[in-house]
Amino acid sequence: QLQLVESGGGVVQPGGSLRLSCAASGFTLDHYSIGWFRQILGKEREGFSCITSSNNRWVDTSVKGRFDISKDSAKNTVYLEMSSLEPEDTAVYYCAAHQSDGYAYECYNPDEYDLWGQGTQVTVSA
Numbered sequence: 806q807l808q809l810v811e812s813g814g815g816v817v818q819p820g821g822s823l824r825l826s827c828a829a830s831g832f833t834l835d836h837y838s839i840g841w842f843r844q845i846l847g848k849e850r851e852g853f854s855c856i857t858s859s860n861n862r863w864v865d866t867s868v869k870g871r872f873d874i875s876k877d878s879a880k881n882t883v884y885l886e887m888s889s890l891e892p893e894d895t896a897v898y899y900c901a902a903h904q905s906d907g908y909a910y911e912c913y914n915p916d917e918y919d920l921w922g923q924g925t926q927v928t929v930s931a
Contacts, residue, residue: 807831807920809900814925817890821929825885827900827922834858834876838903838910839883840918841874843896843927850899852913856883858905863912868894890929897924 813825827839840855853865854874862874873886883900901918903910910917 807902809902809920809922811898811900811922811925814898814927816928816930818931819891819929821890822886822888823890823927825887825898825900825925825927827883827885829881829883829902832902834878834881834883834902836905838905838912839874839876840901840903840912840915841883841885842899842901842915843894844899844924845896850915852915854885855903855912865913887927890927892929895927895929897926899924 808830810828811825813823817823836858838855838857840852842850842852844850853868854872856862856874856876864872871889876883900922902920903918
């Protein structure tokens with residue numbers, strides 16, 4: 806069974822840091838790209854970072870310098886390092902998998918992704 810499981814969310818004060826994990830099971834990340842998305846209550850899900858099967862990394866300018874993405878192939882896990890968190894970062898964070906087929910794809914477009922995790926809540930509050 807193909808599955809993605811996010812973890813690492815929680816409550817953090819403004820200026821704090823969190824590391825989210827996205828663990829894949831039932832498939833290897835060697836053949837998939839992973840994207841990170843977040844959904845603020847009442848708004849559409851938005852993508853902001855992805856890492857390809859060949860380890861090319863993309864981070865949207867809206868969070869660049871504060872967020873970073875990485876992958877541990879041995880653990881079949883992708884990480885999202887978040888720092889200098891702001892209340893506006895409060896959202897449910899999701900990871901998703903896109904099967905690599907050798908063609909370019911829209912990294913931040915949720916329609917490009919086939920498999921989703923259940924999400925993890927991040928709350929930034931004093």
